[in-house]
Amino acid sequence: MTGTAIGMVAGYYGGKTDEVISRLVDIVMTIPTFPPLLLVLSILIMPGIYMISFLMGAIGGTHSARVIRAQVLSLSETSHILGSRALGLSDTYIMLRHIIPPNVLPLITVKFVFSAQGFMLMGVGLGFLGIGDAAVIDWGQMINRAYASGAFALGLWWWIIPPGLAVTVLSVGLAMIGFGLEDRLNPRLRQRNPEVSA
Template sequence: MSRKTVLAASLGIILAYCVVALLAPVIAPYDPHAITGAPLSPPDREHPLGTNDLAQDIFSRLIWGTRATLLLGFLGATIAVVLGTAVGIISGYYGGTVDEAVMRVIDVAMTIPIFPLLLILTMFFRPGIYVTAVLMGLLGSFQGVRVIRSQVLSLAVADFVTGTRALGARDGYIMGRHILPNILPLAGVKFVFSAQHFMLIGIGLGFLGIGDPSVVDWGQMINRASQNGAIILGLWWWLIPPGLAVTLISLALAWLGYACEDEINPRLRLLRV
């Protein structure tokens, strides 16, 4: 499969998920919390994916769960990439004492595992979905700093940057006009992989039962199905759809990230020819 085909397929899947998330009130036939029939009903014309133990329509909950998953992934990734890119540019551009201080902080921060810390914070404070996404972004920004900084270190001594500085341009202008545009492709790839990572973390929190209880998400659906005998009773329509939805969006983001990596790194294209 060619890189262009992978890129088009991944973008199509992600776009479809985004459309479903935005149009959830229109697409979902029922309110995700409403009792719509008999409990544990198999799929039929009124309930394409049946109902759960609370007689809630599984298809509607699957549609609404797309919103929570994409929100956690994209909002968390945006915060992580913006913060990591800004700190990485400043650290790599100025170097010296600034770079040394930033790197020592990053070295300590990167030893802290994100998921266990996020698990503890959400367990004790029970934040909403937006606060959880912000926490993900803040905790996940440290890894991006090193990646961006390493690229900026080489750009900071490039001829076009040195020449611009010799002409009297200010540091802010150089970083914004000459450094940032060359970093954006790398930041874009980091955004894609961060979004995938944060989506899976959010689903994991929901599966453990410590996510936002007021928000429908796929992790909660899988957790409730497994705890209420979906596997033993053979209720595939309750367990498999959210699992497939998680798998498909994760694969689409992974494919998009790898396709973008080829685009920004010519050596990878040569190795895969």
């Protein structure tokens, strides 16, 4: 949601607004998501699952802004958008009615799936480090407890393989769904590969 909102505003209004937002996004994208998240969560006392999810979205949600911005920037100069502006329709109405549903929503869907994969792995890493929500048992905590109990040294594979396999299968599954949706829904890829849309 953060990247979508930022990309929509930058692409639709263009000009100096786009330039300022794009430069800020470029700066934020150079910063890895995990270290700032780790720092903030280590300061908080007993962060809950909702707080962790919010921080993940706020810190790492800008990575899709550039793709959304490029799509909206090209759409904002089309004849039907210019005609809607000439009719006096509000910017919010144009974005919600003429830009997001037909053109940007497929990109948002694809980016959401890829982001879900990244955030899932990030959550597993936080659980393994013991910084996640202690009230929620996740795969990261299971791997951590197996490691702390000496399962690796004792060869207790039934403690290690199930959570590790679950993380791997879900991550690969989300990646495959994302690639499949990207081929089907991304308008630029459809133009390059006409047989995909057939």
